[in-house]
Amino acid sequence: MPRIVVDVMPKPEILDPQGKAIVGALPRLGFTSFSSVRQGKRFELTVDGEVTEDILAQARDAAETLLSNPVIEDVVNVEVVEA
Amino acid sequence: MTELPLIGEAVAVAAEPRLAGAKIGVVTFPGTLDDRDASRAVRLAGGTPVELWHGDSELGDVDAVILPGGFSYGDYLRAGAIARFAPLMSKIIDAANSDAKLPVLGICNGFQLLTESHLLPGSMIKNDHLKFICRDQVLRVENNSTYWTGDYAAGQEITVPLKNQDGQYIADEKTLDALEAEGRVVFRYVGFNPNGSRRDIAGISNAAGNVVGLMPHPEHAVEVGFGPESLDGIGGSDTEGLGLFTSVLNKIVGVN
Numbered sequence: 001m002p003r004i005v006v007d008v009m010p011k012p013e014i015l016d017p018q019g020k021a022i023v024g025a026l027p028r029l030g031f032t033s034f035s036s037v038r039q040g041k042r043f044e045l046t047v048d049g050e051v052t053e054d055i056l057a058q059a060r061d062a063a064e065t066l067l068s069n070p071v072i073e074d075v076v077n078v079e080v081v082e083a
Numbered sequence: 084m085t086e087l088p089l090i091g092e093a094v095a096v097a098a099e100p101r102l103a104g105a106k107i108g109v110v111t112f113p114g115t116l117d118d119r120d121a122s123r124a125v126r127l128a129g130g131t132p133v134e135l136w137h138g139d140s141e142l143g144d145v146d147a148v149i150l151p152g153g154f155s156y157g158d159y160l161r162a163g164a165i166a167r168f169a170p171l172m173s174k175i176i177d178a179a180n181s182d183a184k185l186p187v188l189g190i191c192n193g194f195q196l197l198t199e200s201h202l203l204p205g206s207m208i209k210n211d212h213l214k215f216i217c218r219d220q221v222l223r224v225e226n227n228s229t230y231w232t233g234d235y236a237a238g239q240e241i242t243v244p245l246k247n248q249d250g251q252y253i254a255d256e257k258t259l260d261a262l263e264a265e266g267r268v269v270f271r272y273v274g275f276n277p278n279g280s281r282r283d284i285a286g287i288s289n290a291a292g293n294v295v296g297l298m299p300h301p302e303h304a305v306e307v308g309f310g311p312e313s314l315d316g317i318g319g320s321d322t323e324g325l326g327l328f329t330s331v332l333n334k335i336v337g338v339n
Contacts, residue, residue, distance in 0.1 A: 010208075013255075017208065017209045017210070017211055017212075017251070018209060018213070066160070069164065071198070071204075071205060071253075071254070072208060
């Protein structure tokens, strides 16, 4: 069954407290090559049947209205993934 | 300590009888925590609380609405993001934006709901220190001309409990400047910023002043024996949160 993947990230200008905590923990485990971490969200929307242009448009609309808050987040990717 | 019983009937202290006619709806969502405290605060202030369910399709004849604190839908997705699309919320949003200017107060999760609903600008993200925080918090009443703050003096400092994890208020600089210029910063943290909120903002209002949201919990500071003074003695009084509830009641009956 095909899925539509939606990726949401905090806006670049917004400090991401969770990412900041993660980047602080990495060197303690020996991962010293990473200077910054930003934590986002990935949604997988399963579609029963073919992904039409209309269904993809619905997914984009849902991504902007419910899955993300445009004040603090950007929808960075909406794509179809075949199972 | 006064003669008011520590545990017992929620009886309004020296409230005007005519306030009792004012009905304040308190909305319960799945995961709401402080609806009963908010109802009790309304009763202690002299008004009549009305229980509302998020799935209801009609508001009924309430004169104002409180969106109480808690963790609607477990804070899944974003705090308030799912509850914002509850059937009753669309009625509340329409009524708040209408000419009738339904007074709406959002406390904590209710404030998050108001920003997710776009009734108030900005948003809340995780506290800058990443921890849940629970403390008695001093606030300054920056604007006493809203529907919910008329009984306070401008600049008055009050102490009420604060408890949250996603309490860091953020908005872009342009929005913050506009809020300041229009006097829409209603409450500001004093002495200590508990979550990294921009410009120490604890609560804001819409342009008309009928919609107010704040992160701290005035409904937990309405009763002698249960407020900041009794717990650790730092506050000026146990009941400094009561003013929000008496303010809207007086506004409804036409005193303020």
